[in-house]
Amino acid sequence: MIYDSLNNFGMYLCMHPHFADALAFLKKHEGALPALASGSYDINSSGAFASISEYESKPESEGFLEYHRNFIDIQVVVVGREQIGIAQKDNCRDQGYLEEKDLGKLDGIANFIVMDITNFAIFFPQDAHMPQISCSDKRGKVKKVVFKIPV
Numbered sequence: 111m112i113y114d115s116l117n118n119f120g121m122y123l124c125m126h127p128h129f130a131d132a133l134a135f136l137k138k139h140e141g142a143l144p145a146l147a148s149g150s151y152d153i154n155s156s157g158a159f160a161s162i163s164e165y166e167s168k169p170e171s172e173g174f175l176e177y178h179r180n181f182i183d184i185q186v187v188v189v190g191r192e193q194i195g196i197a198q199k200d201n202c203r204d205q206g207y208l209e210e211k212d213l214g215k216l217d218g219i220a221n222f223i224v225m226d227i228t229n230f231a232i233f234f235p236q237d238a239h240m241p242q243i244s245c246s247d248k249r250g251k252v253k254k255v256v257f258k259i260p261v
Contacts, residue, residue, distance in 0.1 A: 111196060111239075112232040113223050116186065119230055128158040132184050132257040135160055143188040144253060157260040164253045167192045167244040175202055175216040175238040182259040183233040185241065187225045189253035194231060195220025195240030202238050225254075235261060 112122060119136070123129045131153040139146060143162075151160040167190070177199050185194070202218030216238050224245060225231060233239045244250060 111234065111237040112230075114229060116228055116230050122232070126182065126259055128154060128156065128259045129184070131158055132160070132259065135257070136186065136255075143255065153257065159258050161256045161258060162253070163256070164189075164251070165242060166249040167242055167252050168249060169247075170195070170220075170240070170243050173240045173243050174205075175218050175220060175240045177214045177216060177235060177238050178212045178233075179207070179214070179235050180212045180261055182235070182261060183239070184230060184257035184259060185225065185233070186230045186255045186257075187227055187252060188255060189227070190251050191224060191226040191245050192241065192250070192252050192254075193222040193224055193243040193245050195222050195238075195243060197221070197238040199236050199238045 119133055135153045146162055148162050148164055153160050175195060175197055197218045197220045202216035205215040205217055207214035218238060220240050
């Protein structure tokens with residue numbers, strides 16, 4: 111897992127060739143990301159895409175740890191803030207995997223990081239994560255870009 115300032119994203123481009131396409135998307139839409147419609151946007155011709163969604167953050171009790179086998183997630187909040195639970199997948203108990211959604215559910219104990227418009231997180235297949243968690247007792251509006259990068 112990587113958790114860093116969005117200003118430092120360029121330092122990680124060497125880790126995967128499609129990370130540069132994610133950065134190009136962010137730069138192309140800089141300042142306009144909050145206004146982009148929810149949905150899926152192809153960012154290259156090799157299967158990488160950006161998924162933009164809007165939602166209300168939720169209490170931890172409504173979340174679950176998840177993982178993906180086929181994609182690396184790069185998560186960038188463009189409106190609001192949320193917490194993301196993090197854990198090592200190997201320290202969790204697998205609750206099942208849905209191939210068609212590339213989504214596995216885990217049971218485990220999470221630590222939390224705070225996501226806002228200044229930072230980003232990258233989750234690899236070995237990283238368990240619990241997105242969309244409220245930073246307080248109140249739900250909040252969040253808009254986020256999740257880049258799905260083929261492993």
